[in-house]
Amino acid sequence: MKNILLIVIVLVSIHCTAQRGNSNVLYEKNGKIGIGTNTPDELLTVxxxxxxQEVIVDLQGAVAPDYVFEKYADGFSILKPSYQLISLPELDTFIKKHKHLPGVPSATDLDEEGMSLKEMNLLLLEKVEELTLYTLQQQKELEQLKSQVEQLSSKR
Known part of the structure; x- marks a missing residue:
């Protein structure tokens, strides 16, 4: 299905290029197609x-960040045994030193290397799940503090 879609895109592009008379729009090299470039480095380079309207990214071989909640719920992760949620003070120190979140590429790295949508979406989901755990942790601490305040207030 994907190959058929690619062929249709190429044929439509060739047809449009031929109609406009602009032969620099579409380029093929070693089985790779370039649109707007004559140096395609992937199957399709634009x-x-x-x-x-929509982009579907296959997650072949990717590990969804269920390991974040797996570690939280079970105390360990089968999906990613090395995963460790860092403490908020450690996170604060990291951010002050590196100016970005742990595991997230720096702005310089993104400028130089670009990014994989698959990898970035999985990484952002991991960070959302970590934020959820930090929120739950803070809520528990807040409830404990409320309880302590109520106990102290009732002793008066």
Missing amino acids: KGKIHT
Whole structure:
């Protein structure tokens, strides 16, 4: 299905290119297609904007960040045994030193290397799950403090 879609895109692009008489729009090299570039480095390389209604990214081989909650609920993670949620003070220190979240590429790295949508979406989901755990942790601490305040107030 994906190959058929790619062929249709290529044929439509060739047809449009031929109609406009602009032979620099579409380029093929070693089985790789370039649109707006003559140096395609992937199966399809587009130099410029792409307008679409939806993008579906296959997660082949990727580990969804269920390991965050797995570690929280079970005390260990089968999916990613090395995963460890850092403490908020450790997070604060890291952010002050590196100016970005742990595991997230720096702005310089993103400028130089770009990013994989699959990897970034999984990473952002991991960070959302970590934020959820930090919120739960803070809620528990808040409830404990409320309880202590109530106990102290009732002793008066």
